[in-house]
């Protein structure tokens with residue numbers, strides 16, 4: 001297909017064809033035209049169809065309709081092209097907490113045929129530098145409240161030439177330039193396979209990798225999981241915690257609501273109490289957050305029952321069966337679990353409320369196929385643990401990275417997760433393949449032991465790893481954060497060990513228990529078990 005990109009960096013750095021996954025477009029909704037710009041589909045289409053007055057984004061003290069968002073995005077697109085010299089294919093770094101201007105900037109980049117590189121607000125100059133370097137980023141739009149690390153990055157990496165700040169009122173602000181710009185913009189006629197997004201992996205270990213996604217990938221994820229699993233309506237009000245730089249957040253809080261003409265609530269800070277306040281204030285109906293957040297929020301079940309909240313989505317980490325039960329009991333709502341990955345853009349195995357099974361992630365989302373394979377890539381029988389392999393309309397394309405060969409084999413995406421499929425075709429998460437503990441010949445999945453421990457009322461959070469042991473090869477070690485007021489003593493260790501032995505096979509109990517004040521987590525909330533291996 002003829003690219004609209006003048007700057008062909010992305011296309012030049014796609015993985016070679018024989019290293020790419022196989023893409024599936026079997027569903028009729030996935031037969032995309034050659035020319036496709038996702039901003040036209042997700043934003044302009046609503047205005048053109050007379051829905052411009054519907055609310056699109058809400059945030060504390062602010063409401064934007066679809067027409068308002070279009071006006072802002074068009075103006076920013078004009079600023080990018082006319083004032084900042086953007087040509088199609090250039091990479092634009094975006095840096096802000098979840099707020100409306102970040103969304104306007106994201107759509108402006110799509111409209112102008114650029115490539116959005118959204119970054120986590122907490123990143124420091126060193127990490128931003130690496131992103132600018134890997135993505136050869138020339139432009140940046142940054143929230144003024146996060147200017148300092150951006151300034152240091154631009155100073156150290158001169159290829160980042162064009163920088164504007166928003167959410168402040170200075171004469172050189174993005175807003176001032178928007179005032180002068182036209183509210184009309186003709187979207188660049190991008191090819192459906194032009195890259196529009198570089199998603200940097202949150203990765204629990206190692207050097208950052210950029211995953212490349214096309215305009216059609218953005219639309220593909222809107223056609224698969226939402227209509228078949230979430231089933232939102234135009235009257236839903238979405239809310240949640242994941243940053244928009246994390247594709248879980250981008251999909252759940254921007255793309256999916258807009259794909260059905262619904263509205264979204266953006267919170268710059270979304271800890272459990274702030275989420276609760278947001279749900280109450282904005283009458284949110286659909287919630288996206290991580291398992292730990294659901295565990296904490298469950299304590300506020302009585303208040304949540306008085307809100308119109310009706311659908312709750314958990315992803316990013318395994319959802320313990322105990323958390324599903326706790327949430328159901330507290331709120332009456334059955335959680336929707338789903339496994340997604342930056343490489344695949346969004347969720348590919350999931351279930352709706354009526355097909356939820358405790359401990360299971362679900363079945364392949366329509367549009368995707370999944371299987372469990374052995375080390376040679378051969379499918380294993382039901383009930384056997386192996387590696388998860390997936391394919392669908394989206395898949396892994398690392399920008400110029402050797403690790404492409406590890407993630408994609410024979411056209412299948414290997415996510416790095418150990419899974420078991422049962423006879424009914426349900427997929428059960430076991431562990432990251434690196435987090436399988438082998439003790440005295442037994443296979444023990446760290447999350448299973450964590451789940452057992454978490455069911456104890458004294459436990460707030462925990463993490464389980466295998467530590468070297470002369471006799472057994474490895475033993476199970478648990479790092480436990482106790483709830484306030486609980487004693488960190490030998491009696492508690494014994495209590496927890498006995499408790500685990502009663503719920504799972506006794507050989508899985510943690511032979512070592514250490515109490516800690518908090519657990520190491522990534523900015524997307526994922527447990528960093530490898531950091532626990534590093535503690536002496």
Ligand code: 3UK
Pocket residue numbers: 201202203246247248249314315316317318319337338339340341342343345346347361415416417429432524
């Ligand atoms: C793990 C899960 C068990 C799993 C993501 C939804 O998490 C997302 O992307 P990342 O690239 O991480 C991918 C890895 O995270 N994981 C995610 N969800 C689950 N494990 N149950 C789950 N429900 O190890 C996977 O390989 O950060 C999630 C949507 C978009 C995303 N990018």
